[in-house]
Amino acid sequence: MYLKLSVIAALATFATAAPSTTTTAAGAPAAPSSSPSVPASLIPLPAFSGTLVGVYPPQDKTAPTDTPLVKQWLQELNLTAIPTWPVVPFTAAGDPQNPTAIPAASCDWTETNCINKDLTTCPLGVWGLTYDDGPTEFSGKLYDFLDTTDQKATLFYIGSNVIQNPALARRACGAGHHIAVHTWSHNPSTSLTNEQFVAEVKYTEMAIKELCGFTPTYFRPPYGDIDDRIRSLLWAMGYTSTGHMTLEHELYQNTVDAAIANLPKVQATWKTMPVSACMNDAHPYKEKNITLATMDGAKTGVTNNSTTSSTAAASASSTASAGSSTASGSVSHSTTGSGAVVNVAVSSVAVLAVAAVTLGQMMLL
Numbered sequence: 001m002y003l004k005l006s007v008i009a010a011l012a013t014f015a016t017a018a019p020s021t022t023t024t025a026a027g028a029p030a031a032p033s034s035s036p037s038v039p040a041s042l043i044p045l046p047a048f049s050g051t052l053v054g055v056y057p058p059q060d061k062t063a064p065t066d067t068p069l070v071k072q073w074l075q076e077l078n079l080t081a082i083p084t085w086p087v088v089p090f091t092a093a094g095d096p097q098n099p100t101a102i103p104a105a106s107c108d109w110t111e112t113n114c115i116n117k118d119l120t121t122c123p124l125g126v127w128g129l130t131y132d133d134g135p136t137e138f139s140g141k142l143y144d145f146l147d148t149t150d151q152k153a154t155l156f157y158i159g160s161n162v163i164q165n166p167a168l169a170r171r172a173c174g175a176g177h178h179i180a181v182h183t184w185s186h187n188p189s190t191s192l193t194n195e196q197f198v199a200e201v202k203y204t205e206m207a208i209k210e211l212c213g214f215t216p217t218y219f220r221p222p223y224g225d226i227d228d229r230i231r232s233l234l235w236a237m238g239y240t241s242t243g244h245m246t247l248e249h250e251l252y253q254n255t256v257d258a259a260i261a262n263l264p265k266v267q268a269t270w271k272t273m274p275v276s277a278c279m280n281d282a283h284p285y286k287e288k289n290i291t292l293a294t295m296d297g298a299k300t301g302v303t304n305n306s307t308t309s310s311t312a313a314a315s316a317s318s319t320a321s322a323g324s325s326t327a328s329g330s331v332s333h334s335t336t337g338s339g340a341v342v343n344v345a346v347s348s349v350a351v352l353a354v355a356a357v358t359l360g361q362m363m364l365l
């Protein structure tokens, strides 16, 4: 059902938009980078002076909740509709201080590996290629390498790192990588209050929007830490959460080097693609005129709606509803082929085991 809708929507978008569509490089600003071989942008980026215009919180610290912006973001949400599961205090070593106090009904991942509508597996034979914690000073090397094989990935960005490395963020956005949110300061999500968590997601979203012109809709929790309180906040903000699909990092030189060394081995046996692509979600940003490539053949680009606004809007909304039906339950393809929730969890672990063996290292950051 979803696949069919998605194909129809994608075809409709391109058929109606073809005469006035700018899908590629022509006229697009070149992605800034130190590398001379960076391909032209597939996604046109907003102008950027080199200095961020937005006012952002201190880097690597829990985002504040008392700024006018955060107050405005909170007003847009109905917090009384969020489950009242308790905030979980964590030790300095990164574990819940009192695991037995975590209610089973909160569907906490850290203690019980409980999942609830989290995307955890790609279809059989497909490797959801994801990198967490960027962009960092080492990311340019990773992006160069991905460019050499025209490989796209889902990049779960830390807001603090985005504002520290704006040129690298813009390069990845323009290249058509799937950009997603990984909080502002990388604390365990369940250790944050509702207000802190909203601030962490929205400031990261704001930085990506300022630099790249689009608004992400996918989120991965640091350390995998999530429960139904956090999920409900994400859903209220228009996000889908992704679990430990496959996990690599662009945080350090050695993880980037390992990723570069191992990716060809993964590519030899798996089809590698961003999570949005393996879910056939051609529109993983709030701006539905942006299309990212999918397994089903959607091509990366931007639909210029200036002459086709009614048809573009119609196809965008049918795709959006198809996308949400996927997010709410069809993570049924798995390496074991079972659609049952419990088997999805098991197969996810199996995928991780394969990932760990294949890559020779796993860091649960």
Ligand SMILES: *[C@@H]1O[C@H](CO)[C@@H](O)[C@H](O)[C@H]1NC(C)=O
Pocket (backbone or CB within 6 Å): 078, 080, 081
């Ligand atoms: C907020 O959510 C509560 C609980 O679901 C509901 O009763 C209330 O009507 C909602 N308020 C608004 C303004 O939507």
Ligand SMILES: *[C@@H]1O[C@H](CO)[C@@H](O)[C@H](O)[C@H]1NC(C)=O
Pocket (backbone or CB within 6 Å): 020, 022, 044, 304, 305, 306, 307
């Ligand atoms: C969209 O199309 C209009 C009319 O053809 C053109 O003037 C405008 O520059 C285009 N915008 C982009 C971003 O391609």
Ligand SMILES: *[C@@H]1O[C@H](CO)[C@@H](O)[C@H](O)[C@H]1NC(C)=O
Pocket (backbone or CB within 6 Å): 286, 287, 288, 289, 290, 302, 303, 304, 305, 306
């Ligand atoms: C894409 O849609 C956004 C609104 O979602 C709009 O601001 C932007 O101008 C559109 N871009 C083009 C090229 O039509």
Ligand SMILES: *[C@@H]1O[C@H](CO)[C@@H](O)[C@H](O)[C@H]1NC(C)=O
Pocket (backbone or CB within 6 Å): 288, 289, 305, 306, 309, 312, 313, 316
């Ligand atoms: C079409 O583009 C205009 C500005 O270029 C924007 O305001 C509008 O929201 C866009 N509509 C859609 C459906 O993307």
Ligand SMILES: [Zn+2]
Pocket (backbone or CB within 6 Å): 132, 133, 182, 186, 222, 223, 365
């Ligand atoms: Zn992380």
